[in-house]
Structure formats: structure tokens, C-alpha cells
Amino acid sequence: MIDLRLLREDPDRVRASQRARGEDVGLVDELLAADERRRSSSVRFDELRSEQKQLGKLVPKATGDEKAELLRRAGELSSAVKAADAEQNEAVARTQELLGRLGNLVHPDVPVGGEDDFTVLETIGTPRDFAAEGFEPKDHLDLGRLLGAIDVERGAKVSGSRFYYLSGVGALLELALVNAAIAQATAAGFTPMLTPALVTPRAMEGTGFLGQAAQDVYHLEKDDLYLVGTSEVPLAAYHMDEIVDAGKLPLRYAGFSPCFRREAGTYGKDTRGIFRVHQFDKVEMFSFVAPEEAEAEHARLLEWEKQWLTSLELPFQVIDVATGDLGASASRKFDCEAWIPTQGKYRELTSTSNCDEFQARRLGVRMRDGKQVRPLATLNGTLCAVPRTIVALLENHQRPDGSVRVPEALRPYLGGRELLEPVAP
The missing domain is CATH 3.30.930.10 (Bira Bifunctional Protein; Domain 2)
Incomplete structure (x- = not known):
């Protein structure tokens, strides 16, 4: 598979490679969208996990209504973290699946065409x-x-x-x-x-x-x-x-x-x-x-x-x-x-x-x-x-x-x- 950073930095080069191979150029845009979703879902998961950890430190020290409110929020965060984790895993799997369908980047000196165009x-x-x-x-x-x-x-x-x-x-x-x-x-x-x-x-x-x-x-x-x-x-x-x-x-x-x-x-x-x-x-x-x-x-x-x-x-x-x-x-x-x-x-x-x-x-x-x-x-x-x-x-x-x-x-x-x-x- 190719480097995702190269895809993000120079998608036109990847599109040109796909076009030269006679392969689906639209795959490049699908992959860019999937990669963006993967990265944003990863950020969202990390943010929720960080908040969950901070909350976990506050609960033992709290009492009364404050503790009840923290526990309620902890429950909400637990559900949100599970959902974000599932979203992240799905985004990663989709990105890898699309990346696996993308051919290697062709060398610029390779002649363009089919079997008889060597x-x-x-x-x-x-x-x-x-x-x-x-x-x-x-x-x-x-x-x-x-x-x-x-x-x-x-x-x-x-x-x-x-x-x-x-x-x-x-x-x-x-x-x-x-x-x-x-x-x-x-x-x-x-x-x-x-x-x-x-x-x-x-x-x-x-x-x-x-x-x-x-x-x-x-x-x-x-x-x-x-x-x-x-x-x-x-x-x-x-x-x-x-x-x-x-x-x-x-x-x-x-x-x-x-x-x-x-x-x-x-x-x-x-x-x-x-x-x-x-x-x-x-x-x-x-x-x-x-x-x-x-x-x-x-x-x-x-x-x-x-x-x-x-x-x-x-x-x-x-x-x-x-x-x-x-x-x-x-x-x-x-x-x-x-x-x-x-x-x-x-x-x-x-x-x-x-x-x-x-x-x-x-x-x-x-x-x-x-x-x-x-x-x-x-x-x-x-x-x-x-x-x-x-x-x-x-x-x-x-x-x-x-x-x-x-x-x-x-x-x-x-x-x-x-x-x-x-x-x-």
C-alpha cells in the first residue's frame, strides 16, 4: 500500500497513477474522505477518553450532589467513549480496505497504455x-x-x-x-x-x-x-x-x-x-x-x-x-x-x-x-x-x-x- 501522507499531500499524483493504470480514479477521493473520517474519529475518541480519565480522578474526592452529578456525567461519557471507539474502528477498517484496493504509484517513465503499449x-x-x-x-x-x-x-x-x-x-x-x-x-x-x-x-x-x-x-x-x-x-x-x-x-x-x-x-x-x-x-x-x-x-x-x-x-x-x-x-x-x-x-x-x-x-x-x-x-x-x-x-x-x-x-x-x-x- 502507499503512504497515506503522500495521498494527502499530493492526491493528484495518485489520481494520475490510477488513471494511467486504467483503474478507478474515484477511489482516491473515497480514500481521502475515509482518511479524514479516521483522523477526526481518532481525535474525538482521544478527547473523550481524556475527559473520562480526568473525571475518574474527581469522583473519589467528591461528595453529595457533586458526586451524583459526576457519576451521571461518567455514565454519559462511558457510552460516548464506546460509541467513539466503534466509530474509530469502523473508520480505520474502511480506510484500510480502500487503501488495499489502491495500486502502487507508477514510475513516471513507464509507458502509458495496455498490454500492447510497451x-x-x-x-x-x-x-x-x-x-x-x-x-x-x-x-x-x-x-x-x-x-x-x-x-x-x-x-x-x-x-x-x-x-x-x-x-x-x-x-x-x-x-x-x-x-x-x-x-x-x-x-x-x-x-x-x-x-x-x-x-x-x-x-x-x-x-x-x-x-x-x-x-x-x-x-x-x-x-x-x-x-x-x-x-x-x-x-x-x-x-x-x-x-x-x-x-x-x-x-x-x-x-x-x-x-x-x-x-x-x-x-x-x-x-x-x-x-x-x-x-x-x-x-x-x-x-x-x-x-x-x-x-x-x-x-x-x-x-x-x-x-x-x-x-x-x-x-x-x-x-x-x-x-x-x-x-x-x-x-x-x-x-x-x-x-x-x-x-x-x-x-x-x-x-x-x-x-x-x-x-x-x-x-x-x-x-x-x-x-x-x-x-x-x-x-x-x-x-x-x-x-x-x-x-x-x-x-x-x-x-x-x-x-x-x-x-x-x-x-x-x-x-x-x-x-x-x-x-x-
Whole structure:
């Protein structure tokens, strides 16, 4: 959530942010009114409590009619204090409810618009010219079947659509990707983490995934727990309700976890293969930093993602995601999109978001800087979303006979294997 003082001091900036996101601008005025009610009810409660305490000191010393009058007034005050307390609690709850619906303030440099209004910042590598090489590229699913690596038919039989099995070299390729990604992150100073896949409502809501993103979340009603769509959630909540010494910052974690997404609203999109699925594994980078270091850390996370994709020898572009596609928590987001030959376009493989103080305020994560205690900033960055990375690897590194060249960076994690070779005609 944003700082209420910022809302009071510069409501036009918050309105502009909401407008850029395509969200309800009227929410800002509702929140201003609720905050005013919260503050005035708090003042009223404090005044009545103070009067009640003073009266309580006078009653034991009074006698006769004076005491009777004080007792009568004490009774009136008791009722008034209870009413003021209820009013205050209601005002606080309403303010928090509205504040929780307000998205983070977008960075002024973010392009305004929807999903297709991003800005391309950089293009790295050149897509292969398969026509010049004399063959038509196969898509990742056909390659996966040839390699005995991907089985979506049995995935659908066992679990339904958008589920799959990785077998043989497919399973080995996932393990190689995860180990290589963790090795890169560890070398960069991240602490490797295996995180819970189930989290409480507080953790899910605190990271901003129970607002506009709630339709994509799996909820276990009996236990009131949520399956995470990214290890960003348990990593963000790792220091929930804690105060971190500023001298220990930055804190960087690399989480590996299964991820679960309903993919609501994507009916008919990416139904073939494993590009868009309900369950997948992912390595996620997460940073806790001082707010003034957030932009520099965001740039570092992007560089680590670019380093990773470059090591996999994939052509990709970097985009500055538009305001309407940011998600509630992010003030700015960069995506790295790899070229997918059979689709003839770039598709998202990694993403990094600067959430400033938004998540930290909701989760109660603060830093002690000298005598001052204040919220810190959180940032996240996908290093390897396994299925999509497998899609890009198979399609970009395929050969005419259906074999797939293994990038040099992955070979140590695949027993030195240079090729993935077909096992079926």
C-alpha cells in the first residue's frame, strides 16, 4: 500500500497513477474522505477518553450532589467513549480496505497504455533464419515428443488441460536449468531458498495477489491457504512483521518452488504445448533494499536476467511494460521476451518488478536506520520459469533431424551432453 501522507499531500499524483493504470480514479477521493473520517474519529475518541480519565480522578474526592452529578456525567461519557471507539474502528477498517484496493504509484517513465503499449528498450541476439538453413522449424511440442521429453496427453488424462509430464531428457533438462539458475544466483550473492507452496491469506494479500490477480489464485477453502503462483509470495513474507537492520541490506534470496496458476481469462490462448500451464517450477530472485536503492537494484536484477538468457544463447528483447499491464504491486516492470521461431514473435520468459515500499507496508517489513524505523523496498525478478525456457531452448536450438543442441552453459549440468537426440521416429 502507499503512504497515506503522500495521498494527502499530493492526491493528484495518485489520481494520475490510477488513471494511467486504467483503474478507478474515484477511489482516491473515497480514500481521502475515509482518511479524514479516521483522523477526526481518532481525535474525538482521544478527547473523550481524556475527559473520562480526568473525571475518574474527581469522583473519589467528591461528595453529595457533586458526586451524583459526576457519576451521571461518567455514565454519559462511558457510552460516548464506546460509541467513539466503534466509530474509530469502523473508520480505520474502511480506510484500510480502500487503501488495499489502491495500486502502487507508477514510475513516471513507464509507458502509458495496455498490454500492447510497451516500449522496446533493447534487442539482443538475432533470430535464426531457418529458411536459409533449408528446413522448417518444428514447434516445441513436436520436438518434445521426438525427444521423449514432453507428454501433454497423459498430463491431460491425469490432471486435465494445461498439465504435462516431463520425462527422460525433459526431466533432466528441467533439473539442469534449475541448477544452473541457482548457481548463477548464488554466484551473484543470492541466498538459495526452498519455499512453501502454501501460504496464508495475509501473505498472499500482502504481496498484492488477492486484488485484481485473485482470479488466477488457487484457494484451499477448508484450510484457508493459497497455492502460490510464484515464490515471490513466500519470499516477500519471509521477513513479515520484522525490523531489519539497515546494515544487513541488501538481502537477496533466490527461491525455487512449484507455482500454480488458474490462467483465468486465457481461454483459447497458448493451448498447445507447455507455454501456458497450470503448474510449473520457477527460480525467482527477490531483494529487500533501502527505498533509495530500489531503482539501482531493479537495474541489477534486469542485468542478471539478461546474463541468464545470454548464457542460454537465446535471442531476446527487453521491454518496459506499460502501466495497464503492471500488476497492483509494481511501480515499474521490465520483461525479457525470447524469440519463439514457430510463433514468429517474442514471448515473455523473465520479468522483474520494482515494488518500492508497497509490499513492505502491507507486510510490516521495516528497516532500522539509526534511530529511524521505516518501510524498506522489495523487488522481484524471474530468473527461470522452466516450461517457457524449455520451449525457447528446444525451438531455437533444434536441428533438421529433430535433435537439439545444448548451450555450452548447460552442458556441465547435463553430464557434458552436447545434443538432445530423438528417441522416437
